[in-house]
Amino acid sequence: MPPNPRALLTATYHAALEATGAGRLVRAHLPAQPPALIIAFGKASLPMLDAALSVHPHALFLVVPPDGLEVSPAVQAAADRGQGQIIFARHPVPDERSVKGAEQALERIGKLNEGDELLVLVSGGGSALFSAPWGITLSEKQQLTRDLLASGADIHELNAVRKHVSRIKGGRLAQAALERGAHLTALLLSDVIGDDPSAIASGPTVPDPSSFADALTVLDRYGVQHEAARAHLQRGVSGELDDTPKTLDNVHTQVIGSNRLLLDAAASYLESQGVRAVILGDTFGGEAKEMAAAHAAIVRSVQEFSTPVSAPVALISGGEATVTLRGKGMGGRNHEFALALLLHLGQLSGQRGVWALSAGSDGVDGSSPAAGAFLTPDSSARAQQLNLNGREALTDNDSGTFFAALGDTLQTGPSGHNLNDLRIILVE
DSSP states (O other): OOSOHHHHHHHHHHHHHHHTOHHHHHHTTOOSSOOSEEEEESTTHHHHHHHHHHHSTTOEEEEEOBTTOTTOHHHHHHHHHOEEEEOOBOSSSOOHHHHHHHHHHHHHHTTOOTTOEEEEEEOTTHHHHSOOBOSSOHHHHHHHHHHHHHHTOOHHHHHHHHHTTBSSTTTHHHHHHHHTTOEEEEEEEOOSTTOOTTTGGGOTTSOOOOOHHHHHHHHHHTTOOOHHHHHHHHHHHTTSSOOOOSOOSSEEEEEEEOHHHHHHHHHHHHHHTTOOEEEEESOOOSBHHHHHHHHHHHHHHHHHHOOSSOSSEEEEEOSOOBOOOOSOOOOOHHHHHHHHHHHHHHHHTOSTTEEEEEEETTSOBTTBSSSEEEEOTTHHHHHHHTTOOHHHHHHTTOHHHHHHHHTOEEOOOOOSOOSOEEEEEEEO
């Protein structure tokens, strides 16, 4: 292991993000035909738009990025290069600006002519940033979103509901363009396990396999009670409303970036620094606590039995955990994973020789201002000195406060990136 493992973890995170930058990926896949309109939304929308405008500088554009990126260099680049509008909105719960962005997009699509090229740039977070409520009000959709996020529902379940209370999700954005006779190219950065285009930002440009009945089932499964949403979905089940499109022609949708690319970039950087790296996988999901238990068991196996690999080694994993909120603390899935990993390592074999980082590529983890959190071999000892109780923090979903008190958070600010999560465990 290098003399400063924490510095190596930080450098690996930044190197992986740089190697898989949104602009670089977009430039490699842009269509040759100049678009009549570019619509970009999601956490990586600004660098994606900037890359498109660098090739097609005269295109009309509309971009809906998240709050916190107002001072991004890409904002000025977009303003200098093209003719269009930037509307900052809120994530993960939509706000009035989310609705304004979606309404503006539908209005501009409605002015396209037959044969026009529409370029849509989509990244994770787009479900909240690009919102056109259907059958319910914005305030009702906000509460519905909060309850689903707190329930522990996974991204596919969450999106099944979102698509059926929206006029743009579940392929409806593409449907609006096709009604004008336009051609549509959509370039997607995936932040979901399996890279299913219908799950990325709730699939606005691809056919939707889910139904009104599926959406109702999700609400029932998690005990989410919303009269307005249920009444709207029931109208769809009874056939009073048209379901989301199941086929779409003249639409080219391509996933150009994924969590696997991020993990590969992290592994390459570690190998360049003389550290052997093994990717465990990019499809880890489920509760953060359970995911941490599985990773702790792998660490113990590596340390004590040299299986599936021998130490020293860097174990890398991706995917996305879920968190069922039962407390009122601060944090996110990466902080909760890191704290649960700390506790599980203490139970199994201690923290000896283990350094780790769990962080979101978007630079923000849940309700915490940090991207994620570090573990060091002395994390437990330092926590005891500060009278920090890890189990109580985990119960109260307060992992962000725990690691902030230790000074063990990764602070980056919104990165303009979103290829899901990156977890690196250095095992000496």
